[in-house]
Amino acid sequence: MDALILQTLNGLDKGSAYALIALGLTIIFGTLGVVNFAHGTLFMLGAFCAVTLQRIIGISETIIDPTKKDFLGNPLKVEVPYLQAWFGHDTAAAITNWSVPLSLLLTVPVMVGIGVVMERGLIKHFYKRSHADQILVTFGLAIVLQEVIKHFFGANPIPTPAPAEFAGSIDFGTMLGFPPNAIVYPYWRMIYFLFSLFVIGGVFAFLQFTTFGMVVRAGMADRETVGLLGINIDRRFTFMFGLAAVVAGTAGAMYTPINSPNFHMGMDFLVLSFVVVVVGGMGSLPGAVLSGFLLGILESYASMNWIKDIIPGIDQIIIYVIAIVVLLTRPRGLMGRKGVMED
Amino acid sequence: MIKSELTRRGLLKTGAVAGAGLALPTIFTARANAFTNEPKADTVTFGFTVPQTGPYADEGADELKAFTLAVKHLNGEGDGGMLSSFSSKALNGAGILGKKVAFVSGDTQTKPDAARAAAKSMIEKDGAIMISGCSSSAVAIALQALCQEAGLINMVGLSHSNDTTGKDKKRNGFRHFFNAYMSAAALAPVLKTMYGSDRAAYHLTADYSWGWTQQASMQAATEALGWKTVANVLTPLAATDFSSYIAPVLSSGADVLVLNHYGANMVNSLTQAVQFGLRDKMVNGKQFEIVVPLISELMAKGAGANIKGIPGSSNWNWKLTDAGTKAFVQSYGKEYGAPPSQAAQTCYAQVLLYADAVARAKSFNPCAVVEALEGYKFDGLGNGPTEYRAADHQCIKDCLVVKGKETPDNQFDTLEIVQVTPASEVTYAPDNKMFAGGDLGQCNPGA
Structure with missing residues (x-):
């Protein structure tokens, strides 16, 4: 029982990332009808916003310390961050410690900018083209963007720690009456799960309870009729592309303490996120979220030792097995709508 | 108007003549060469296959720097x-046998098929005479087999699997780096001193050779x-989330986690193990501990503070004080502004050892090089007195037990040397059961 609870918790943070990426993918597909293979890259770019802020905070002046030697026997060069020189050690240390949450302040405007430029500059030219063309161009864009990141940041994962206050883990087991260490869960993963619920709730509330959201939903259901009413639905859809980019980007930035970011992380999530969208149902926002968490949790269950003893390697294929089963039994996915991606 | 008189018979004749014509130079070339890619001009080309992407990209970047430096020297x-400290004086800094050394490099992507494709291109298009470099044993084994077939020498880069010089050993392949058996032999006595002999270990293991x-x-x-072994769980090489x-480790009854992971795998798994608070827990009345059998300086840097106090083993460390290490650290440090990693040292040493073998054999013929390297005893390359054992082409030498440094003096001060374990304590018979099943076979000069 404790193992099941533990893997359920574990699946929640994976599911959070899947759900946030799939949510953005579905927003773009539902509004613009574009299959965006560059969406995983937006997740990666968000993560690198956190890395960039970490680098900015760490910009230093070099001071020679003649009392110490470096590995070559020369006087030691000591890097003193400008932040420390300007605001003192304690403030600089606090800002450095909280750099990941603070990076959201950078991530949001950057991702809005990237989203709008990407949509206006490239993707709008492919609205009326086939899905195959859209996939090719967005996949190409994804490769270009990740190579740009690789050029500037290198190919290696970059450690991006969570604030020290959230280091370590909470022993849920003892709260539930289990022996100590039976159900241990890291604080930051819990924060990430709560963050994803906040973002998902915010997006749904925005679409459900604002006039802007209502128009967008109407446009998703019947774009032509909304256009005939004199509403510039294209502009709203461009905004939604920016919003989807922000959702993916902030998801990436907050994910960095869980897994050190590297240029390829977007691709690692992309295929899984498309499976999540297909299982949830193309164009269904609740379906994307439900499917994201469901697949995250099932993936965690599949990595339990006794399950792998019965079916070796199941943890690597479980998501695809579920996708096959769902598509055979419910061809439109769990919450898919009739007429979406159907001739 | 031009009238075409092309007939089926005519086409066949023309095709046969053209085919024979195209084949002729190859036949002549094959007969003219005594071995694959025999250097005719005043330049000889090495092929360096290093991971520039994938979980071992850090090591790959350092390997390429070391290769570049070795070629310069x-x-x-x-x-x-290290030419100045190397016990052999056959090299004089004027290339090899009067030929200037050039090199080509390619990305293995930490994948055997990509590595084979890169090496094949180097052999067929660039005329590489020797292939070196890798950070994965799966890649090393694939490249060693390719070089054996093609008739080239493979100076294995960073490969730590027993299989490389065990069941998959090849006559044309040579490994300078130590291996998993030697790591365990060096590390076990230190673990006993640190954690006692009543421990229960849980292994997470990269799922490849x-x-x-x-x-x-x-x-x-x-x-x-x-010690008892509670479980061994295989994890995919491509995994990034090990949560x-x-x-399940803490509830398994284990009080030690052994991370048989390397490169970014280890950085991620160690970071996540620390996130789960493993190192803060008491299990079975003992402090929970983490062991990383193979540690590099690059991994320690990537893991940051999480590496502090974690024991493991290394092939070499820049803090050693022998003349070879000092010369290499000075040279590499001046060139790149950071001390070299163990990956860099082994690759640098491999290039020098190959060049030296050619110089001593006075031939680039792979079979002459094999003869020069088998049983060769040398010193001055940073690992103390070393022998390229003839029976399995494994370098037998001292190896290090290291530990993540608790209070680093600077950004490069990540590991401290716990002990230098002498070669005599980590050596083994070539037919040890962990290395059984392989056969060096015959030297293949190719062509």
């Missing part, structure tokens, strides 16, 4: 590095101390 540029042999070696060595593998 062979050509008489720079300060000469190196991980399997590293785990088997560690299990055998620690069980010989009296679902780490989560």
